[in-house]
Amino acid sequence: MTTDLNDGRGAAQPSWLRDDALDVPQFDEAADGAGATGRALVIVVDDHLQPGAAGSGKSVGSLVTELLEEAEFEVDAVVVVPAEEVDVRNALNTAVIGGVDLAVTIGGVGVGARDVTPEATEEILDKKLPGICEALRASGLAAGAPDAGLSRGLAGVSGSTVVVNLASSRAAIRDGMATLTPLAGHVIRHIAGGDDQAR
Numbered sequence: 549m550t551t552d553l554n555d556g557r558g559a560a561q562p563s564w565l566r567d568d569a570l571d572v573p574q575f576d577e578a579a580d581g582a583g584a585t586g587r588a589l590v591i592v593v594d595d596h597l598q599p600g601a602a603g604s605g606k607s608v609g610s611l612v613t614e615l616l617e618e619a620e621f622e623v624d625a626v627v628v629v630p631a632e633e634v635d636v637r638n639a640l641n642t643a644v645i646g647g648v649d650l651a652v653t654i655g656g657v658g659v660g661a662r663d664v665t666p667e668a669t670e671e672i673l674d675k676k677l678p679g680i681c682e683a684l685r686a687s688g689l690a691a692g693a694p695d696a697g698l699s700r701g702l703a704g705v706s707g708s709t710v711v712v713n714l715a716s717s718r719a720a721i722r723d724g725m726a727t728l729t730p731l732a733g734h735v736i737r738h739i740a741g742g743d744d745q746a747r
Contacts, residue, residue, distance in 0.1 A: 583622035585733045586649030590616070590623060591639045593656035593665050593716075595631035608654055611721055612714075616652070619729035624648055631656050636668035644672065644709045649736045651709055652728075655716035657701040665713050666700045673704035673711065680712060680731050687727045688720055696720035710735050 590612045609626030616623050624646065629635040636656065643651035656665030680703035688696025693715070701713030710732050714724040 583617070584620040585729070586621055586736050587647070588616050588621040588623050588650040588652065589643040589646070589648045590626045591636070591643070591651060591653045592626065592628045593631050593636055593653055594628050595656065595660070595662045608716060608718075608721065611718065612652060612654060612725065615722070615725040616650075616729070619725070619733070621650060621729075631662040631664060633664040633668045636665055637671055640669060640672050640706070640711060643711070644707045648709055650732050651711045653701075653711075653713045654721065655714075657699040657713050657715050658695065659700070663700070666702050669702045669704070669711055669713055672706045673702065674706050676702065676704040677710075677735065678703070680728065680735075683727050683731065684712075684714070684724050687723050688715070691719060691723040693717055693719035693723055696724055705735070705739065708739050710739075 590609045592609045609628065613623045613626060627639050627642075629639050636653065640651055640653070653665050653669065656663045681699075681701060684701065684703070685697050685699060688694075688699065695715040695717050696719070699713070699715045699720075701715065703710070703712040705711070712728055712732065714721060714728070
């Protein structure tokens with residue numbers, strides 16, 4: 549199955565979404581056995597990957613998957629994309645169209661020329677969640693992860709999907725996921741109408 553990205557926000561379908569590409573993320577909107585917290589997609593932004601190439605380095609994605617599963621998320625896929633704004637945006641749009649509850653991007657949140665994840669994320673957000681960003685930066689600094697503490701990463705909601713940008717160091721990922729998962733779970737329940745306390 550190939551997901552159509554032409555929803556008015558994304559560009560033409562990238563090569564890694566073709567049926568004959570490697571590691572194509574497959575989304576089943578009626579998936580049974582979803583985790584108690586919800587479904588998630590992990591997007592690894594690789595600044596060494598050239599546009600159009602299939603991503604293969606997924607060690608970071610494996611760590612995020614493990615931490616999400618510990619928080620009772622079902623991870624649909626780990627997608628590795630080049631550090632290009634259009635590729636990151638298309639991957640995020642795919643997550644939203646696929647109906648996942650949480651999309652976590654890893655990397656591309658610094659001040660380098662190819663750190664474009666926040667810019668790509670901002671384009672697809674319907675509502676921002678600055679409290680999550682503030683919590684991630686504060687906990688990152690406290691944990692001694694400067695890339696997390698100085699991250700430009702965003703958090704917000706697109707459709708019914710919570711989208712969060714994390715820095716890519718292992719310290720930033722471990723601390724960030726510990727901070728993120730309970731907050732994301734709260735927002736997901738609120739979106740689903742099962743938690744009215746935040747109103």
